[in-house]
Amino acid sequence: MTLTLRKFDPLLPLVGVAVLVAVWWVATAAKWVDPVLLPSPATTFEAFWKGMDGGRLGFDFMKTVYRTVMATMIAAVIAIPLGIILGSSERLYRSLEFVIDFFRSTPASAMFPLFLVLFGVGDETKISVAAFGAILVILFNVAYGVMNARKTRLLAAKVMGASPLRVLIDVTLLESLPQTFVGLRNGVSLALVIIVVAEMFIGSQDGLGHSVFEAQQLFDMPRMYAAIFAAGALGYALNLLFLLMERSFVHWGGK
């Protein structure tokens, strides 16, 4: 009995989805909640589908994807080399650790006004604030990945006659890769959060944040929920993308 059920185990994650949709459907059908505040699953899905299929939501979605990806890429290009340099010298990292930790702990949203002054109200501001937040997260993880590279492995390369530069390229970089991916995943999640908030409040004309905010202002609730789900799906997809990248790059991870 249990054995025959086991083959359905990969479908287990769908149970939660089904339960959620069912409760939602019952709640709206039985009019437990005001249908204006919470439209039915069918209405919401329709709004989502129409919006994504060549509609406004699809356009906003792509805008947010573009900004998040840009911010993460800029952050990675700056933070990875910097993290390697900082991680290579523990004393250098210790001297900057407080500064990094301080700004890593500062809510990036508190930096909006500063970046507005620096870059104006365009895309640059949103992308650069998000990049700023992501840089510190990635930097911190890369530096730790480099610092925690297995000493035996570094020694093994050294004893075989590898120069310090070769040890860095052939061993340290690969040793730090799993931690670098942790940083990238956290970085992209943070970048998405910052971008969506920025799209709501920094004079934005598009993007998922703008879409949610505008729908709320217009009291177009199905559209608002559709935009929220689009943002959720985007966050999940980005995380999954980096996980899949990690699995193919770091095939030895955890083994």
Add this chain to the structure above:
Amino acid sequence: MAMAATQPVIRPLADDVPSSPAVGAFGKRPHVTIRGLSKRFDKAVIYDNFDLDIPRGELISVFGPNGCGKSTLINMIAGLIPVDAGQILFDGMLLSEIKFGYVFQNYREALFPWMRAFDNIAYPLKLMKVPAVERKRRTEALVTRLGVKLDLNKYPYQMSGGQQQLVSIMRALIVEPEILFLDEPFSALDYEMTLFMREQLQRLFMETKTTTVLVSHDLEEAVYLADRVLLLSRYPARVADFVAYDGERPRTDATLSDPDFVRIKAHCLEVFQREVRRS
């Protein structure tokens, strides 16, 4: 024997065991000469003005009390840790002028998990800027010569512990080293694999006749594999004895009950226990 255990008799250490002084006893030029070696960790003096000759083409086992500096010795000879004072020469040359191989105890951390076994073995050649075609040829030649049956397309984490350590040993041998260091290479393996790897190491040694220095924490293994057993005292380490064992190779399970083997092992144990008690 039971008598000896209950009623310890003080007798001179067996004269019938062939042992040599630490320095200048081989009648030929030693391969490695160590003179005036000193090393301290914080306040502990591990080596103080230590001298030793290592003969060429022999397998030397290093054995001694825990923490006496067995691994420290080969790590200093192989340049993994700096010496405080003293000189180590290889046929009159410095370490930087010779080719050598080093096998770590922890193969899991010593191999590169992102490389296939083949690339792990060939990595030292890559460092020497040997072209890829030649690397492939030499790695295959080594595999054939050693008669190793391994799928070299696997990644280290897809292999058993023994196979991984075999890959480490091959990585050390690929440069055709003049001297090979092994730091307790089998201590992380289960017993079955340890026995198998001893045979592998013996075969490699018979095949290559490379001067080999093996740190071991297992006396039976130390004697079984060795041409000479270097017995160290507690730190500051001195040579407590340097015992030769010329049992014929290949040595087998029968060797373990061979009177010569038993006698030498008993002698080494006696020296070891004398050194352990001396505190």
